Amino acid sequence: MKPALRVGIFVAAILSALSSFGGARHFTFLYEANTSAPGSLELENWVTWRHATGPGRFDQVDFRHELEYGVTDKLQASIYLADWFYKSVPEHSGSTYSDTAIELIYNLTNPVVDPVGVSIYGELRAGDRLIELESKLITQKNFGPLILAYNATLESVWEGRDLDEREGEFSQALGASYEISPRISAGIELLHEFVFPEWRDTEKIRNFFVGPNVTYRRGNWFVTITALAQATDTQDEPDFQLRTIFGMGL
Amino acid sequence: MKKVSIFVVLACLLVSCESTNYVPPVTSQMATARKGQHAGLPMLREGRTLFVHRCIECHTLPVLWRYSTEDWPGIVDSMSHRASLKPAEREAIVAYILAVRTRED
Numbered sequence: 001m002k003p004a005l006r007v008g009i010f011v012a013a014i015l016s017a018l019s020s021f022g023g024a025r026h027f028t029f030l031y032e033a034n035t036s037a038p039g040s041l042e043l044e045n046w047v048t049w050r051h052a053t054g055p056g057r058f059d060q061v062d063f064r065h066e067l068e069y070g071v072t073d074k075l076q077a078s079i080y081l082a083d084w085f086y087k088s089v090p091e092h093s094g095s096t097y098s099d100t101a102i103e104l105i106y107n108l109t110n111p112v113v114d115p116v117g118v119s120i121y122g123e124l125r126a127g128d129r130l131i132e133l134e135s136k137l138i139t140q141k142n143f144g145p146l147i148l149a150y151n152a153t154l155e156s157v158w159e160g161r162d163l164d165e166r167e168g169e170f171s172q173a174l175g176a177s178y179e180i181s182p183r184i185s186a187g188i189e190l191l192h193e194f195v196f197p198e199w200r201d202t203e204k205i206r207n208f209f210v211g212p213n214v215t216y217r218r219g220n221w222f223v224t225i226t227a228l229a230q231a232t233d234t235q236d237e238p239d240f241q242l243r244t245i246f247g248m249g250l
Numbered sequence: 251m252k253k254v255s256i257f258v259v260l261a262c263l264l265v266s267c268e269s270t271n272y273v274p275p276v277t278s279q280m281a282t283a284r285k286g287q288h289a290g291l292p293m294l295r296e297g298r299t300l301f302v303h304r305c306i307e308c309h310t311l312p313v314l315w316r317y318s319t320e321d322w323p324g325i326v327d328s329m330s331h332r333a334s335l336k337p338a339e340r341e342a343i344v345a346y347i348l349a350v351r352t353r354e355d
Contacts, residue, residue: 023307024307037334
C-alpha cells in the first residue's frame with residue numbers, strides 16, 4: 001500500500017472516530033438560537049443562486065465554506081474559509097473571490113424552557129475590496145414540533161477599490177419550521193430588507209422576499225433548501241433566490 | 251370578528267403544541283420514583299439541561315411518552331455520538347427521561 005494512501009486511511013479513520021455534529025439547520029436565511037455542542041466540528045457549504053430578470057438581469061451563484069466549532073455550551077465560533085461567487089451578466093461572466101469571515105454566536109436563553117430563546121451574533125468579513133460588520137439578534141421559540149425564529153440584523157459595508165463606498169442595511173427575517181418526521185422539516189421564511197446607500201434613506205429601498213424551506217437530516221449530515229421570491233419590485237435585487245446549506249460533522 | 255377567530259385558533263394551536271413540549275422541572279419525587287435506579291437530583295437536573303440544549307441542535311423535542319421506557323436508552327445512545335455526549339451525559343439524559351416517565355406512569 002502506498003504511504004499516501006495509508007496516511008489518507010489513517011486520517012479518515014481518526015476523523016470518523018472523532019466525528020460529532022454541530023447540529024442541523026431548519027432555515028437558511030435565518031439563524032437559530034441554539035449553539036453547537038462543545039467540541040463539535042462541522043463543515044457547512046452554502047450555495048445561493050440569485051436570478052434577476054429585466055434590464056439589469058443577472059445570474060449569480062455565491063459560495064461559502066464554513067467551519068463551525070462549539071467552544072462552550074453557550075459559545076460557537078465559525079470561520080468562513082472563502083466566500084466567492086460566479087456572476088453572469090449579458091456582457092461577461094466569471095468567478096471572483098470576495099472575502100474570508102469569522103463569526104461568533106453566544107446563546108443567552110433556551111428556546112424550550114425559557115419564554116424566548118435568545119442569542120447574539122457578530123460577524124466580520126474582510127476581502128481586498130470589502131469589509132463588512134454584521135450583528136444580529138436571534139430569537140427562537142419551540143412549540144413542540146414547531147420552531148418559530150426571528151432575526152434582526154444590522155450590517156455596515158465598506159467596498160470598492162479604496163473601500164470608499166459605504167452602505168448600511170437593516171433586515172429582519174421571520175421563519176417557521178414544522179417537523180414532519182424525525183428526518184424531515186418544512187416551513188416558510190420571510191426576509192424584509194431596508195437598504196441605506198451611503199447610510200442615507202433617500203432612495204427608500206425596501207425588499208421583501210418570501211418562500212418555502214425544507215430540511216432533510218440523516219446521521220451526521222443535513223441539507224436545507226430555501227427558495228425565496230421577491231414580493232417587491234426592486235430592480236437591482238434578485239427576483240428569485242435559492243439557498244442550499246449542506247452540513248456534515250467532521 | 252373573523253380576525254379574532256383566526257387569532258384564537260392560532261393561539262390554541264400554539265398552546266396545544268406547547269403543552270406537548272412539556273419538559274417538567276426536576277422534583278425530589280422524581281429522584282425517589284424510580285425503583286431500583288440510582289439517580290440523584292443533580293444528575294436529573296443535568297440530564298434535563300442537556301436534553302433541552304443538545305437534542306434541539308438537530309430536531310425538536312419529542313413527547314416523552316411517544317417511546318417506551320425500554321426504548322429510550324437505545325434512542326439516546328444512537329444519537330449520543332453526533333450530539334457529542336460523553337457517557338455520563340448520556341446517562342444523565344436517560345435518567346431524566348425515565349424519571350419523568352416513571353412519575354407519569
